Amino acid sequence: MRDDPQAGLSNLSRRTFLSAAGSSAAAAAIAGCAPTSNRSAARGSPEAVAEGPNIEGAVPVTLRINGKEQRLLVDLRTTLLDCVRETVALTGTKKGCDHGQCGACTVHVNGRRVNSCLSLALMHDGEEITTIEGLGTPDALHPMQAAFVAFDGYQCGYCTSGQIMSAVALLKEPCGPDDAEVKELMSGNICRCGAYPNIVAAIQQVRRNV
């Protein structure tokens, strides 16, 4: 275990770097380098940042989640997945493997599907995030959500939000007409219940209607 994450490097402490954003000490240490929080911190006074738990060394990040700007304080290590679930409390996005192998954490970043578990929240400062909560509402389901209901595209439901986020993104991607091509492009979403035939049927129905 390493207690000092800066061991072996220069004396640029993380706190200096990230909370004293724009300070001459940090800026002079590495010419041309700005800490990631520079823009947010320079722009927003502390009170402009959302209320949050008092995390030591937390850094500000601004995400636009489901159309709403969220000014957040997060630990540097926070993945986009944990940020969405724990910081913003949008728990529709699921944590399965946490290593990019199951697809349960799939969200859209600037309209493209990604594994939110293999991305840091800080990497997405200023970017547009869409989660399952941003697709539709119980009274006005997104067509893909409605199709998953109609075709019974799930059993336990744990992978479903990731499946639907992937499926919605697929509608805008190059994909041939056949089931085999849908299966190939949906292979990053694992369903342990084995609802695959119904998932493919749901997606194909939406594609036919688009």
Add this chain to the structure above:
Amino acid sequence: MHTFEFIRPEDSAAAVTAAAQTKTAQQGADVRFLAGGTTLLDLMKLNVETPARLIDINRLPLAKVEATPDGGLKIGATIRNSDLAHHPTVQRDYAVLSQAILAGASAQLRNMATTAGNLLQRTRCMYFRDTAMPCNKREPGTGCPAITGSNRTLAVLGTSENCIATNPSDMNVAMAVLEATVHVQGPKGSRAVPIGEFHLLPGRTPQRETVLEPGDLITHVTLPPPIAGSKQVYLKLRDRASYEFALASAAVVITVAGGTVTWARVALGGVGTKPWRSPEAEAALVGQMANVPNFRSAAEAALRGAKPQSENAFKIELAKRCLTHALQTAAMS
């Protein structure tokens, strides 16, 4: 996960400066460039990678694909794999690259992963990924439990008594047959490294996987002009039909005139400790009739130096059939 400094440099020069303090650019690096994150964050969660500083290069202007003056292609370090695979020029002139990228990972991961990150993709050897186990690549000198342990998916070409870990990348195999050049910006300036010299054999130093030195930033990859009339195929064989690493794969670029092979570039994936270009197979093909017996002879030549482990001897025959079939498919296309 250990904590770290997070730096977003304004330009490549600043990125290089910020990275130059690391004691190594190889396993055990203090400083890592962060692009897609699909390998690095995975390994940081496992404590296999414990950088004290991450340099986010995602907003540097390194994501373009441009024609080069000589008729080749310049591919930016941070263009996403999906964008590169679907780029019209790549699909038209460098189809093997598009096929290889689309054979790898999932649609989500391809939206994240980058050219440079894919070049530096780490092995999937389970002992490397498990800090409870010895591993010469992760902790030099601790031994290689894979040699006497679970090695079904590991390498049969380019191994040493210290390491038999497979290079897992599909993209790298296509880059090998396209004779790509990796362009690196470092503290001492810029340099160009042929893809065949970029990755290192494990030998006695499996912790060293590439020629990169502290501060070295991959800025782009160039491809030479496409070979007119060439047939290109990437064939990947694996335990499931999609979203799985290769047990064996083959990338081929050939031209055939009057039934005779006039040009050949061949590389194998999933079986080597580095992307495995085979000059032996190429020499066996050129000037010969384009038929299955000759393709099989080329495959025999490619695997002649293969060394099986306790569980992976099947990969030698699998790789031969994979290459034979890829050549056959290319010749008939």
